[in-house]
Amino acid sequence: MPTGEKADVKSLHVDVLVVGAGLSGVGAACRLTQLNPDRSFAVLESRDSSGGTWDLFRYPGIRSDSDVHTFSYPFRPWTGTDLLASGESIRDYIRDTAREFGVEERIHYGQRVIAAGWSSGTARWTVKAETVDGLIEHTASFLYICTGYFSYDTGHVVDFPGRAAFDGPIIHPQFWPEKFEPRGKRIVVIGSGATAVTLVPALADEGAAHVTMLQRSPSYVLPRSGKDSIGDGLRRVLPARAAHRAIRAKNVVQNVGLYEVSQRFPGAVRKGLARLNAKFVGSEVVREHFTPTYGPWDQRMCIVPDGDFFTAIRRGAASVVTDTVQEFTRNGIRLTSGEELEADAIITATGLRIEVAGGITFTMDGTTFAPNERYFYKGAMFGGVPNLAVCLGYTNNSWTLRADLTSRFVSAVLARMTQTGAATATPRLDETIEDGEPPFELSSGYVQRSRHLLPKQGTTKPWTVKQNYFHDLRLMSARRVDDGTLEFAPLRVRPSVVVGH
Numbered sequence: 062m063p064t065g066e067k068a069d070v071k072s073l074h075v076d077v078l079v080v081g082a083g084l085s086g087v088g089a090a091c092r093l094t095q096l097n098p099d100r101s102f103a104v105l106e107s108r109d110s111s112g113g114t115w116d117l118f119r120y121p122g123i124r125s126d127s128d129v130h131t132f133s134y135p136f137r138p139w140t141g142t143d144l145l146a147s148g149e150s151i152r153d154y155i156r157d158t159a160r161e162f163g164v165e166e167r168i169h170y171g172q173r174v175i176a177a178g179w180s181s182g183t184a185r186w187t188v189k190a191e192t193v194d195g196l197i198e199h200t201a202s203f204l205y206i207c208t209g210y211f212s213y214d215t216g217h218v219v220d221f222p223g224r225a226a227f228d229g230p231i232i233h234p235q236f237w238p239e240k241f242e243p244r245g246k247r248i249v250v251i252g253s254g255a256t257a258v259t260l261v262p263a264l265a266d267e268g269a270a271h272v273t274m275l276q277r278s279p280s281y282v283l284p285r286s287g288k289d290s291i292g293d294g295l296r297r298v299l300p301a302r303a304a305h306r307a308i309r310a311k312n313v314v315q316n317v318g319l320y321e322v323s324q325r326f327p328g329a330v331r332k333g334l335a336r337l338n339a340k341f342v343g344s345e346v347v348r349e350h351f352t353p354t355y356g357p358w359d360q361r362m363c364i365v366p367d368g369d370f371f372t373a374i375r376r377g378a379a380s381v382v383t384d385t386v387q388e389f390t391r392n393g394i395r396l397t398s399g400e401e402l403e404a405d406a407i408i409t410a411t412g413l414r415i416e417v418a419g420g421i422t423f424t425m426d427g428t429t430f431a432p433n434e435r436y437f438y439k440g441a442m443f444g445g446v447p448n449l450a451v452c453l454g455y456t457n458n459s460w461t462l463r464a465d466l467t468s469r470f471v472s473a474v475l476a477r478m479t480q481t482g483a484a485t486a487t488p489r490l491d492e493t494i495e496d497g498e499p500p501f502e503l504s505s506g507y508v509q510r511s512r513h514l515l516p517k518q519g520t521t522k523p524w525t526v527k528q529n530y531f532h533d534l535r536l537m538s539a540r541r542v543d544d545g546t547l548e549f550a551p552l553r554v555r556p557s558v559v560v561g562h
């Protein structure tokens with residue numbers, strides 16, 4: 062792993078330029094080696110290391126919050142037996158995969174893409190990247206953006222009144238200080254999402270004097286066994302690859318099933334979850350702190366393996382307060398109710414700042430366009446824009462399920478271009494397209510805050526993004542690349558100036 066190596070600053074021309082070397086970018090590059098061996102490609106990564114999310118986030122206890130078998134690549138078995146996986150093991154898995162598929166040597170680190178311009182005359186993208194040595198330009202026939210969905214520079218920062226008055230450290234989980242020592246400290250974690258729910262038991266286990274989760278409003282918490290016993294059984298009787306496929310299939314059905322049942326029968330799911338939670342902390346605590354006002358799976362559900370979060374509460378190492386911050390004080394936080402929470406450290410698990418397509422400025426023949434002005438074709442390409450794809454995973458299931466479908470779809474588009482001798486693949490807008498809802502269906506704060514940044518959706522296929530794996534499996538299948546909307550065309554040579562007739 063060339064972490065810390067100096068940026069490779071050669072100008073490149075490749076068939077496919079992938080931007081981002083996180084889970085999606087590495088997966089995309091592996092698919093290119095498997096499915097488009099005739100195409101040259103390179104990966105540009107702004108940081109000095111790969112792994113993306115799983116390298117950036119270093120807070121105690123960091124782990125996946127969806128089952129790791131659907132979160133891992135379909136083409137490389139995950140061999141661990143736990144339901145969820147630690148951040149470190151996911152990072153290692155991404156890096157091992159990159160090495161195994163010969164992708165590592167195609168990653169160019171320390172190159173942050175800031176602009177990409179399409180020229181119809183040459184049917185090429187010119188990509189500008191910032192490096193420590195200044196700007197560098199690359200060209201590519203096809204651009205595939207795998208930059209995730211949030212800003213690496215800043216998290217979502219809430220401007221709490223009196224912030225400066227607090228006498229201890231205020232930490233955002235995205236920028237966890239290596240030297241922070243929780244032992245003996247009274248810690249308040251502000252937030253109620255997956256990060257808060259992971260941090261609370263982890264900080265308690267690391268010897269914090271007490272951890273208080275301060276939430277403005279409750280979230281759904283789903284305790285699940287930390288081990289996948291059916292998966293273990295399958296692994297015992299099947300070879301590794303077959304077991305991986307079978308466990309993934311089982312978990313996809315389970316995850317999609319839970320989401321669909323939650324959407325259709327919210328009352329029953331709400332009751333079931335309340336009963337499950339009450340077994341750990343009693344129905345009074347559930348009523349007060351774990352009864353959200355929204356429906357199950359209207360926001361991402363927090364999975365807690367073996368109820369570790371509830372166990373920390375039950376043994377008195379942690380507690381939950383549902384209230385709002387009036388102001389930070391020298392000694393902690395004054396709440397709207399008047400109560401004061403004393404703290405030696407405050408963790409603001411207030412979320413991410415959404416960034417679509419890595420903050421890159423796009424132009425087409427000199428005219429700037431932004432992703433939010435364009436209709437999203439199959440949740441992967443932009444209406445009217447040639448040879449550009451963006452990789453976005455699921456918000457209601459494992460990210461990788463959709464990310465890999467998108468990469469296979471891009472590979473199928475490239476293969477079709479080779480077959481037909483086309484220089485461009487462009488989703489052609491039809492005149493009757495109507496505006497639908499933005500592509501992410503969650504009511505979570507971070508999705509709602511960023512609605513205006515997301516690409517536009519139509520109301521009918523292929524201009525809608527359904528957060529449903531089975532729907533997408535069909536929609537994005539290689540057999541449906543030639544769907545009458547995606548137009549494959551040769552290089553359009555501009556007629557030279559005609560003198561006379």
Ligand SMILES: Cc1cc2nc3c(=O)[nH]c(=O)nc-3n(C[C@H](O)[C@H](O)[C@H](O)COP(=O)(O)OP(=O)(O)OC[C@H]3O[C@@H](n4cnc5c(N)ncnc54)[C@H](O)[C@@H]3O)c2cc1C
Pocket residue numbers: 080081082083084085086105106107108110111112113114115118124125126127132172173174175207208209210211213256418419420421452454455458459460461464
């Ligand atoms: C704490 C946390 C836990 C999560 N847990 C889960 C989970 O359990 N299950 C799940 O499905 N999802 C989870 N997610 C969502 C997670 O981000 C995705 O699952 C997945 O890791 C995204 O991979 P990615 O490669 O698309 O994006 P990222 O991991 O964000 O990687 C993007 C890469 O692109 C690079 N990049 C960005 N902009 C540029 C640019 N302009 N130029 C060059 N390079 C650029 C970045 O440096 C980074 O390396 C979690 C997210 C967070 C923050």
